[in-house]
Amino acid sequence: MSGVFGSVMERLSAGESPRAAARSLGIPLDLAQAVADQASRLGLVVSASAACGTCVPKSSPACAGCPLVADR
């Protein structure tokens, strides 16, 4: 990956949030957020709840103890 897209992805893969990546790279926050959003659409970035699939605690007892679904 190259350019500002690749730079932001590198910071995200190092465990930085989009805000921290923007600060590290000296770019606007919304640019870093746009990169993260687009990378997510391309399947390169996941959100923590991506693993939950269609699991919803209200309807699935199996999800009761899941550490990732508090706000779903």
Added chain:
Amino acid sequence: MTTLNNCHETGSPATLSSATGTATRAPSVLLVGNPNVGKSTLFNALTKARQHVVNAPGTTVALAEGTWRTDRADVTLVDLPGTYSLIARSPDEQVASDAVSDPAHDLAVVVLDATALSRSLYLLGQIARAGRPVIAALTMVDLAEARGLAPDVEALSRVLGIPVIEANGRSGKGLDALGAAVSSALETPPYVTGVTQRGTEEVIGDRLTDAQELFDWVEAVGDAAVPPSVPGATFTDKIDRVLLNPWVGPAAFLAVVWGVFQLTTVVAAPLMDGAARAVGGPIADGLSAVLAVLRAPAWLESFAVGGVLAGVGTVLSFIPLMAIMFAAVSALESTGYLARVAVVADRAMRALGLDGRAMLPLIVGFGCNVPALSATAVLPHARQRLLTGLLVPLTSCTARLAVYLLLAHTFFPGSAGTVVFAMYVASVVLVIGWGLIARHTVPRDITPEPLIIALPDYQWPHLRTLAFSVWTRVASFTRKAGTVIVVAVMALWLLQAIPVRGDHQIADVPVADSAYGAVAQGAAPALKPIGLDDWRIAAALVAGVAAKEVVIGALAQSYAIDDTSADAQSTLGEKLRATVDETSGGHAGAAALALMIFTLSYVPCLATLAEQRRLFGWRWTALAAGAQFTGAYLMATAVFQVGRLL
């Protein structure tokens, strides 16, 4: 049948062709933009009352259409759903993406948010790349000015090569200028400069390259027209510097988990003891008395008191503890901390040569293994899904927690929280250990890749949301535990009612002479190397294959029915302690630890096995279960044999 000609192709105002001839129609203009950029406010101001709602073709997505009276002609304005990208993630976004690609529309007015120009410019770049003529309406300029971020409109227009009009739907500022720009654009379509036009299919074919090129263009446009702005360090950044540190992060996580278990075990201990004594004492006595008044037969009392009440009541006594633990987990999740755990764990996994993205299903596994197996779908390659799916049953689910808590409270009352914490550490060690073995034997060709996760900012938990989350989880746990245990208890009770030795009637047989007792006594000697040569423990472990929640219920049922085994007024923990003291030759602590290790890893529950078989087939499921059972037996034996020497 009618067809719409492309204005870009004809270079003239749109015409409507039909079999009967040609008639003029109002040009169609799309209003496109990110969500919450003032697009609908602009639409309302431009079309006033001349608007109606239609469904997008072939969908149930509602679109607002209206007539916009510009200085030269009426145009049909279509307010598209807000989107950040033409790569859609929802039906609404797909409608916006499809409309942009549809040549029936003559022009796109892209609404640019002056406070977040880069995000808007990216969408503009995608539309320009699709070959659409476009002009821009710049909104939120007053807010951007207040933040010192207002773009230079003339410079922006120059670098984009299209008209950029500052517009405000609330005040009406710029609406006439926008109308004039649209009229001109319909006559001489403007195209964004600096962006190579491609057909839609070509864009879809190489999205990554496309994104990289467009973001470089966005950065260049921003540099030319927007004051430099770099976000300052926030509370989240300061905390992350500590919690995401490669050395401090894992230690902090272990400390947090230890704290959670200390909190849950210390606070919940008296509540659990009280509930257990109430179930075994007054409630059991009361139910027996009621059944006696009703002249219920002995077998019914045995079933109700010794079966259902003992099994369900014991597990439900864990509800206070589960509520505290769920509250702690929910609070950690809602602060945004648990997403950081995935990042910290990802580094550790990659250091060991395992794929970082496997962390998400493994974290889900600590809640329940079944959805965790389904969650392996986040992994892109089949062999990665297989490897992770084989490791998921080693993550310690909530059902196993109830077993640890009973044993920890019974055998290590002064350090129950630390012992339970140690079991979770053991679970992680097992995952890593088995992962390394599997990685170097079965799927050798997997290349570890990083987990790139969108980290949210830290935030304080919202108490109402937290309370709802805890309530939902407790209700789910209770429903599942109750249902599973009632079914299991009924099955076990039936087995206990069938005599296989001696001269007994059905439902009037000592447990030792029942089918249940015979099976359990047959299995019990196998537990001798672990210091647990007892039929009740063996039976509970066999029953636990159905579901781990059943282990405690089965133990409670066995002790409740086998009246001669111990003082009937003792708690389940006290009875179990007496048994293990005897079977372990006085090394009850070592045997209890061995039992916990065995429970952690001996075999997945039936639902997990079924899901594994569905995903990976019988061969892998049987192989993994066999290896897991063998490993569990050897580890438990080692723990007891070493422990008894210490």
